[in-house]
Amino acid sequence: MKATIIGGGIIGLSSAWYLNEAGWQVTVLERGDLRDNCSFGNMGYLSPSHFVPLAAPGMVEKGMAWMFSAKSPFYVRPSLSPDLIRWGWRFMRSCTAAHVQKSARPLVDLLLLSRQLFTEWAASGEMDIQLEQKGCIMFYKTERLEHEETENARAAEQLGLQVEVLDREAARALEPELQPDVRGGVWFKDDAHLYPNALMQQLPVLLEKRGVRIVRHAEVSGFEKKNGKISAVRYQSTEGATQEEVADQDLVVLAAGSWSPQIAKMAGESMLLMPGKGYSTTLDRPVKTLRHPCILLEAKVALTPWAGRLRIGSTMEIGAVNDRILFPRVKGLLEAVPCYLPGYQDDPGFRKLTDWADLKRNLREKIWFGFRPVSADGMPYIGFAQKTPNLMIATGHAMLGLSLGAGTGKVVAEMASGKATSIPMEAFAPGRFA
Ligand SMILES: Cc1cc2nc3c(=O)[nH]c(=O)nc-3n(C[C@H](O)[C@H](O)[C@H](O)COP(=O)(O)OP(=O)(O)OC[C@H]3O[C@@H](n4cnc5c(N)ncnc54)[C@H](O)[C@@H]3O)c2cc1C
Missing domain, CATH: 3.50.50.60 (FAD/NAD(P)-binding domain)
Known part of the structure; x- marks a missing residue:
């Protein structure tokens, strides 16, 4: 056949x-x-923790509010394209609690199956993909996100996932070199990560x-x-x-x-289906060691550490494929990092990356982008x-x-x-x- x-x-x-x-x-x-x-160039997450589909209650309101911010992490480029209008209409209708509830089990099942298969690939010795299971920590600074994320943690437990809710001190103990300046976090222990480029x-x-x-x-x-x-x-x-x-x-x-x-x-x-553009940048040999992949929830920024490398990424711009890199959005995502992880403030690599004039000049060389296929x-x-x-x-x-x-x-x-x-x-x- x-x-x-x-x-x-x-x-x-x-x-x-x-x-x-x-x-x-x-x-x-x-x-x-x-x-x-x-x-x-993605973040390399294998994320059973992501059992809530993108179309979820509150997304439309967030999207509308963020449309007017040049630095926002989620953005729908306004257009009269019939494809975008048809997609947007269906997307809005899908942002319901019933859809989230119906989708969670199938998504977790496919996520767990996939993580198990990747683990078998890594264990076969045929591939060196730097797969590690250290979980992923969702850090929050505000009471609102604490509430949302601890509810998420409860739903995750009901789906059979292992989670731990962290207060500020516990979060700091897990990342001693970066000393997170956060209210707390939720550690999803079933998550793993690999180096996608490899x-x-x-x-x-x-x-x-x-x-x-x-x-x-x-x-x-x-x-x-x-x-x-x-x-x-x-x-x-x-x-x-x-x-x-x-x-x-x-x-x-x-x-x-x-x-x-x-x-x-x-x-x-x-x-x-619409393309959802996202950016990432990879720092070689950061001095400060991040021990776990983490997501900075209010800012919607993700960080992944591999041996000798740190990747920072985020943003979702829904719109037709194009090769523009929007500097304000890149700046917005990088500015969020030391607000949550102040340890990066005196990391020479991070400081060099956030020399804004240099970054602006070398945007294409330093920033990767890709298009997520968003149903x-x-x-x-x-x-x-x-x-x-x-x-x-x-x-x-x-x-x-x-x-x-x-x-x-x-x-x-x-x-x-x-x-x-x-x-x-x-x-x-x-x-x-x-
Ligand atoms: C910043 C960022 C971070 C992300 N982080 C994560 C993460 O941590 N974990 C995660 O699970 N996902 C993550 N994603 C999402 C993930 O990267 C995508 O969902 C995934 O790569 C999509 O894979 P794909 O094979 O469907 O598409 P692609 O990787 O885009 O592959 C599609 C291929 O089709 C080819 N093609 C197109 N048209 C034609 C044609 N006419 N003929 C022949 N070939 C064609 C293209 O050249 C391309 O190579 C992230 C995405 C971004 C942008």
Whole structure:
């Protein structure tokens, strides 16, 4: 049986991994060179703690308020684009307590499955991805966030997760070098983290060793259909402008992240999905050691430590793909760091990074950005397409694409092979808005 996967991000490559393992002959078509996409510069969190989908009560109000702040962490770029209007309408309707309650169990199940699979990858010795399970600490400064996060902690316990609520002293004891200036925090102990750049560099090499064919610089440009099924995937070489195709495929998996709606359209399918741009920057050899990944809740800034490295990232700008880096937003996210973790104030690397004139001059070199594929209810789309029986959709993972990567690949292979899935998949059905 032959499968073509469109997109070489974590979702496409994980799908290739498990389809190959299940005996499929796999081709991956990737527009770029597999040296960068949204799956590289992210924070590396494997987050069972993130069981609340992006579409949750209060998000619309927060989004409206933040639209008028140049430094806000969440922003919807106003536009009359019909795609944004349709997505926004569905997103607003999904921001309900009922949606959060219905989504939590399926999300936790897929997050835990995925973390377990990544742990197996790391333990196999085939990959060096710096996976560690130290949990993730959500730090807060205000009573409002303390209330929200401790409620979240209770919900997490009900889902079977391990959490510890920390007062200011306990938070300081966990991060002695940074001396958090916070009211307290919640430590989600099931969370793990890995170094995504290492994962994304090693995966294609291992896949090719296992016989997966990866075609780089291959931009999918259309499909041929016979009796409603895709019979060939056409692609254009981005290097030589030649047209080629992969024919006689039994299965096509659409895993092109933020670019998936345009490709779905070529196959006669529709998909509500918007790109959500985020930034990160990586500091080499910080003097101060952060011992746990953490999220600064009011500021919505995330920090991840790896041996000799610290990554700081955040922001969600919903809008069409573009390569603009908004300096005020980058500045806003970096300014938040020493407010919570004053220890960074005298870290030479951090001080150099926050020399604003230098940063402004070297913005492209110092700031990475990627586009999270954000579905209209914050839940991924995983399963067969509505009108095309041999097309499978695997995208829309928003801020959880890495966390859900290996698990998504596993269930994609199970569904493709007609097997029972490791976890129930109804909540992720691509046709759920029809
Ligand atoms: C700042 C930031 C921090 C984040 N932190 C985390 C985190 O800590 N944990 C977490 O779980 N998630 C995190 N995320 C989200 C996560 O990175 C994404 O959800 C994930 O990378 C999406 O993976 P993907 O494979 O769907 O898409 P991508 O990685 O974008 O891959 C899609 C691929 O499809 C290719 N493509 C597009 N069009 C075509 C075409 N026509 N033909 C062929 N190929 C095509 C693209 O070139 C690309 O390589 C973060 C995101 C950002 C921006």
